[in-house]
Amino acid sequence: xxxxxxxxxxxxxxxxxxxxxxxxxxxxxxxxxxxxxxxxxxxxxxxxxxxxxxxxxxxxxxxxxxxxxxxxxxxxxxxxxxxxxxxxxxxxxxxxxxxxxxxxxxxxxxxxxxxxxxxxxxxxxxxxxxxxxxxxxxxxxxxxxxxxxxxxxxxxxxxxxxxxxxxxxxxxxxxxxxxxxxxxxxxxxxxxxxxxxxxxxxxxxxxxxxxxxxxxxxxxxxxxxxxxxxxxxxxxxxxxxxxxxxxxxxxxxxx
Ligand code: NAD
Numbered sequence: 001x002x003x004x005x006x007x008x009x010x011x012x013x014x015x016x017x018x019x020x021x022x023x024x025x026x027x028x029x030x031x032x033x034x035x036x037x038x039x040x041x042x043x044x045x046x047x048x049x050x051x052x053x054x055x056x057x058x059x060x061x062x063x064x065x066x067x068x069x070x071x072x073x074x075x076x077x078x079x080x081x082x083x084x085x086x087x088x089x090x091x092x093x094x095x096x097x098x099x100x101x102x103x104x105x106x107x108x109x110x111x112x113x114x115x116x117x118x119x120x121x122x123x124x125x126x127x128x129x130x131x132x133x134x135x136x137x138x139x140x141x142x143x144x145x146x147x148x149x150x151x152x153x154x155x156x157x158x159x160x161x162x163x164x165x166x167x168x169x170x171x172x173x174x175x176x177x178x179x180x181x182x183x184x185x186x187x188x189x190x191x192x193x194x195x196x197x198x199x200x201x202x203x204x205x206x207x208x209x210x211x212x213x214x215x216x217x218x219x220x221x222x223x224x225x226x227x228x229x230x231x232x233x234x235x236x237x238x239x240x241x242x243x244x245x246x247x248x249x250x251x252x253x254x255x
Pocket of ligand 1: 030036110205207245
């Protein structure tokens with residue numbers, strides 16, 4: 001913890017990479033942690049694959065039902081999310097107050113929108129895996145607020161289609177088998193290459209290409225600090241690893 005704190009304190013251009021683990025203390029389960037959705041029910045992974053989603057209306061019906069019942073709709077940010085807002089408000093030493101933020105970019109794999117709810121500047125957030133708060137047509141690309149589609153589902157349309165073109169609707173998230181938005185990936189890549197510290201929080205660092213941001217930062221000479229309850233494949237590469245609860249560690253780390 002002392003090493004991690006010293007590294008964070010010394011860095012003026014920090015990229016934070018977050019994963020599902022930062023939101024578990026807000027009541028949203030992760031996928032691969034001990035209480036994770038896939039740890040408890042490995043078959044649930046099937047519904048996260050775009051091929052099954054497109055091919056099977058029953059998968060879509062189940063996904064709409066599950067998503068509507070997600071704790072993420074009512075979840076509140078926790079001290080981990082708020083610590084990143086604190087970091088954003090700090091200026092690098094030597095710069096005039098308010099001139100820059102020590103937080104260069106916040107790259108998240110999360111789809112829950114809790115960073116923005118906590119007060120993170122949306123302009124600094126890259127949602128690498130999209131957002132559950134919007135719905136997108138897989139054919140014409142039209143987007144709408146999630147609530148408008150969930151109203152249709154609640155009214156009995158259990159596999160709603162696009163009102164403009166009849167295409168399949170899906171939350172604006174990136175499922176397995178789908179491409180990431182190229183501009184988002186490029187921005188995250190550039191940020192990792194330009195940072196002087198990468199702080200990876202609450203991610204098993206097993207999902208590609210998000211985990212490759214750690215390689216990019218390390219290759220550019222930036223120290224990597226990992227905060228995660230369980231070991232990750234990147235622990236050996238990290239300058240410091242803190243295996244403690246995020247909502248305790250992060251506020252202390254940015255203080
Ligand atoms: P993951 O489930 O693979 O790994 C989460 C990691 O966080 C685990 O290693 C776990 O031990 C750790 N963790 C959980 N709670 C913690 C806590 N309170 N303190 C410290 N460590 C904790 O998550 P991932 O690497 O983000 O990959 C999963 C994918 O699932 C992502 O692509 C993401 O889009 C998606 N997902 C998102 C959400 C969300 O938006 N909240 C929730 C579940 C899954």
